[in-house]
Amino acid sequence: MNSEEEFYDAETGLESDDDSCEVNFEDAQVYDSKHSSNASTPQENGVWERRKTLPAPMISRCDYSVWGILKKCIGMELSKITMPIVFNEPLSFLQRMSEYMEHTHLIHKACTLSDSIDRMQVVAAFAVSSVASQWDRTGKPFNPLLGETYELTREDEGYRLISEQVSHHPPISAFHAQSLKQEFEFHGSIYPKLKFWGKSVEAEPKGTMTLELLKHKEAFTWTNPLCCVHNIIMGKLWIEQYGTVEIVNHNTGDRCVLNFKPCGMFGKELHKVEGYIQDKSKKKRRVLYGKWTECMYSVAPKVYEANKKKKTEKGDAKKNKPEQSAGEQETEDMPGGQETVSVITGSALLWRITPRPAHSEEMYNFTSFTMTLNELEPGMERLLAPTDCRLRPDIRAMENGDLDTASVEKDRLEEKQRAARKECSKDEEEWSTRWFRLGTNPHTGAQDWLYTGGYFDRNYTDCPNIY
Numbered sequence: 001m002n003s004e005e006e007f008y009d010a011e012t013g014l015e016s017d018d019d020s021c022e023v024n025f026e027d028a029q030v031y032d033s034k035h036s037s038n039a040s041t042p043q044e045n046g047v048w049e050r051r052k053t054l055p056a057p058m059i060s061r062c063d064y065s066v067w068g069i070l071k072k073c074i075g076m077e078l079s080k081i082t083m084p085i086v087f088n089e090p091l092s093f094l095q096r097m098s099e100y101m102e103h104t105h106l107i108h109k110a111c112t113l114s115d116s117i118d119r120m121q122v123v124a125a126f127a128v129s130s131v132a133s134q135w136d137r138t139g140k141p142f143n144p145l146l147g148e149t150y151e152l153t154r155e156d157e158g159y160r161l162i163s164e165q166v167s168h169h170p171p172i173s174a175f176h177a178q179s180l181k182q183e184f185e186f187h188g189s190i191y192p193k194l195k196f197w198g199k200s201v202e203a204e205p206k207g208t209m210t211l212e213l214l215k216h217k218e219a220f221t222w223t224n225p226l227c228c229v230h231n232i233i234m235g236k237l238w239i240e241q242y243g244t245v246e247i248v249n250h251n252t253g254d255r256c257v258l259n260f261k262p263c264g265m266f267g268k269e270l271h272k273v274e275g276y277i278q279d280k281s282k283k284k285r286r287v288l289y290g291k292w293t294e295c296m297y298s299v300a301p302k303v304y305e306a307n308k309k310k311k312t313e314k315g316d317a318k319k320n321k322p323e324q325s326a327g328e329q330e331t332e333d334m335p336g337g338q339e340t341v342s343v344i345t346g347s348a349l350l351w352r353i354t355p356r357p358a359h360s361e362e363m364y365n366f367t368s369f370t371m372t373l374n375e376l377e378p379g380m381e382r383l384l385a386p387t388d389c390r391l392r393p394d395i396r397a398m399e400n401g402d403l404d405t406a407s408v409e410k411d412r413l414e415e416k417q418r419a420a421r422k423e424c425s426k427d428e429e430e431w432s433t434r435w436f437r438l439g440t441n442p443h444t445g446a447q448d449w450l451y452t453g454g455y456f457d458r459n460y461t462d463c464p465n466i467y
Contacts, residue, residue, distance in 0.1 A: 053359060085398065091374060091395065092144050094163045094389055104158070106126040117277055123256075124296070127258070128296050136239065146168040172191045184214060198232075208221055225242060225244075227241055241260045275287070299347040299348070434463060437452050
């Protein structure tokens with residue numbers, strides 16, 4: 001019954017480490033938790049001051065074994081396996097998906113840049129930052145019920161988002177975010193496929209991300225990298241992202257190719273991301289490098305090659321230090337304020353992660369942004385669709401630390417969903433989505449789930465009764 005993708009957390013800033021860089025990012029917007037998270041003006045969704053913690057700490061998993069459940073499932077599609085609720089985190093996958101928006105200031109920055117290559121490198125940083133929220137997030141989100149929705153309105157960040165579970169088998173979640181000032185639209189649909197391979201679980205986030213910068217009349221598309229959770233049998237769970245991500249500007253022909261490197265036998269490449277941007281004539285314009293858990297930099301290709309040659313000639317100083325295996329490296333926390341990326345002189349900083357709250361480990365490794373996603377203030381119910389996952393009793397119970405009630409409610413909701421499917425099958429009716437329709441992505445030509453509009457008119461009369 002569980003088919004989810006694992007995600008991670010970060011916050012960011014844009015700045016330059018060198019005034020001589022081709023692009024200066026010092027004037028970029030920065031997510032300021034002291035300002036944005038404590039907004040004193042009413043938000044559209046009714047929130048006055050965003051919370052900084054969850055109602056109850058994370059439920060212990062010490063008495064449960066993932067291996068005991070998965071040992072008979074090697075090579076199987078995990079959507080057909082029921083996992084104990086204790087391995088969940090108190091969020092729906094729709095809420096987990098909205099964490100793409102944690103670094104929206106990068107999109108705002110891209111909108112202000114006049115050069116297409118400059119815009120591409122900031123969009124690339126946004127693509128990397130959107131998976132950074134998966135770092136150390138080993139709990140799985142709740143499966144969304146068919147027809148479930150999630151609304152996220154952030155006036156302080158200048159956007160609003162709506163998502164819907166549009167298919168149950170296969171599980172497909174669609175989302176659409178739009179700027180409140182008509183600057184951009186960001187949308188996509190995710191079909192997460194998970195497989196168990198003995199010591200690890202691999203998640204393939206099938207689906208295309210589309211970012212449209214309306215002022216520049218540009219559309220960028222890409223797919224997310226693979227995600228793998230290691231040490232399922234024993235040891236500390238840890239996660240890596242790997243695979244090639246290609247970002248295409250469909251209007252200019254510019255392309256960015258990012259290589260999320262697998263950690264390797266000794267963990268030397270752990271979390272590393274390297275790539276380049278080329279224009280429509282295939283000339284390499286910028287080289288990007290960093291780690292998806294820490295930061296991303298941009299540098300001129302000639303400077304990058306010169307640095308690479310210099311390192312080859314002098315020998316890498318790190319070779320004289322004992323290497324730390326991937327397993328050893330991940331048994332300790334990643335450094336909070338200390339970067340492990342070697343910065344090349346003349347590089348521009350595109351994005352840097354912000355440390356999580358001190359109590360994050362006790363709160364499912366959530367960031368300050370994630371802490372607010374399931375928040376429900378008095379009076380908020382009248383604004384939300386009745387299908388919004390903030391209203392799900394099982395997620396709410398788990399957030400409050402009541403595992404028994406959460407388990408009972410989860411079983412009840414799943415049984416209600418099965419009964420509704422049987423009724424539709426008996427009446428030969430087909431499920432009808434409310435806010436999205438299956439169509440063709442105008443930029444890729446591929447099949448995609450597209451937002452039909454109307455959600456924020458607040459007319460919920462045709463919403464199904466799923467809770």
